[in-house]
Amino acid sequence: MDQRKYNIYFHTHTISGIIIAALLYVIFFAGSFAFFKDSISAWQKAETHGENISADYNYLIDSLSKTYNLQGRDFDFYMLNSGQGAYINMSASKDTTISKPVPVEAKRGRRQQSGDSAYFLYYFANKTPTSYAEGYDMGEFLYRLHFLAPLNQIPIRLGTPFGYLLAGIVSFLFLFALITGLLLHWDKIKTNFFLFRPWSKWKTVWTDMHTVLGVIGFPSQLLFAVTGVVLITNFVLTTPFSHFLYEGKQEQLFEDLQYNRTIEVPYAYQALDKEFDMNAYVAEWQQTWEGSRISRIHIRNFQDQNMQVVLEAKPNPARRFAGSGFVKQNIATGEVLESKSPIDDANYVDGVRSLIYHLHFGDFGGTPLRLVFFVLGLMGCAVIISGIMIWLVARNKNNVPLYKRRFNFWASNVFLSACLAMLPVTAFTFIMLKFLPTINQEVVYRVYFYSWLVLSIYLIALRNPSRVNLHTLILSAITCLLVPLANGFTTGLWLWKTKQMGADGIFLIDMLFLLLGIASIIASWKVNKQAKPFQVLLDKEK
Helix, strand or coil: CCHHHHHHHHHHHHHHHHHHHHHHHHHHHHHHHHCCHHHHHHHHHCCCCCCCCCCCHHHHHHHHHCCCCCCCCCEEEEECCCCCEEEEEECCCCCCCCCCCCCCCCCCCCCCCCCCCEEEEEECCCCEEECCCCCCCHHHHHHHHCCCHHHHHCCCECCCEHHHHHHHHHHHHHHHHHHHHHHHCHHHCCCCCCCCCCCCCHHHHHHHHHHHHHHHCHHHHHHHHHHHHHHHCHHHHHHHHHHHCCCCCHHHHHHHCCCCCCCCCCCCCCECCCCCCHHHHHHHHHHHCCCEEEEEEEEECCCECCCEEEEEEEECCCCCCCCCEEEEEECCCCCEEEEECCCCCCCHHHHHHHHHHHHHHCCCCHHHHHHHHHHHHHHHHHHHHHHHHHHHHHCCCCCCCHHHHHHHHHHHHHHHHHHHCHHHHHHHHHHHHCCCCCCCHHHHHHHHHHHHHHHHHHHHHHCCHHHHHHHHHHHHHHHHHHHHHHHHHHHCCCHHHHHHHCCHHHHHHHHHHHHHHHHHHHHHHHHHHHCCCCCHHHCCCC
């Protein structure tokens, strides 16, 4: 490779990597834990029933009928991936002859509603309605943190919420860093593939770690980057098509891409002349579509003669990797108006959407594959940290003016402190969830972000990357080992009990933090034995 190309690749790789380093670390770290979103939710709520939950829709409707007159209402059920519950949107009645009573005071855990409509989260196990904020858990937090959703509260909108926009920009720059990094090491990719010298000086260790882990993890990181860009920036990517191919009708484009489904049914003002058994109706189609799960339920004109129900389903990845299905049926006549099998009628759109979704979330191979994706995600974190250290050490030379060396040090110090603090902060938040009397979105935000801020300031004040690394490893070891202990003492669900009970989600999270704690102990021992202080701030000013 000639020197000009090498310099282009080197500077593009370095600049794009440094710009996105901290945010990319947050995305990779939170995304690694987000693979276990459902297991984290089960761990927090001490749910030992696994996926053996029977969704009792009739009970839910009967409960709502005691508070609302349900005649003529529309319902939308958005099922949780775990099958434990659903987000439910209930509209006001279309029947203008029916009075619309103000709902009675909501029960504890349920969001107050104004008017005659309602939107809430409902869990089938405990039959408890709650608002999104009050039903918020650590699994949801880490999942949304991995695409920077908490930053959406910043009042900056350029066609999309600020957090999503920033995550999309980071994903694009990450693609540049990946491709230029591969080109940079292309000539030595074969000779350096297995070159790792852990007993050499630290600069060599960081360089080998960055190169080897970067090359080994390149396919997975490229996969995460490309699928992440499509998932987070689909609004930006599809806008030109909506203007040129759909004459600006973006809703129609999203409907053709199967993101939305428009269901407009006129109201007949005639009461339905038979009972509607929703449990039996869903069970019938679930049996017809064996090997798939119901993902959405739409009810239009409830208890009206022109009542229609639409079910949407997705195949289990083990049965069919790509596909989606739906059925629209008139309840009064029993006529099936439209239908598409999620198993047998997959089309091109199904294939593309399923490929992107499954490859990004790793939900098609069960727990073993999610564990592999988890390790690959943490490898990405190691590549980022080693890249920051290489950048810092390479610029800590006597020919570099001291003020530049100080700036480089403080930039790296802040990056490292904020990034490395995430593991102990995450474990600490898990522990606090077992002792706090009330858990909601505000509580999770406060515990996580305030503890992250405090620990980051403490680590920055150490002014030494080696000590920052050592202190975070020690704190990580302590807090990670305390996670299964906190769960056992507060709920009685110790590791051996959850294994015997078949509560795989709770067992997985406890075991995961136990292994992370042991790994942190080993790493802290090695760092304490071998690390040397960084000298840039000890130099005399000249």
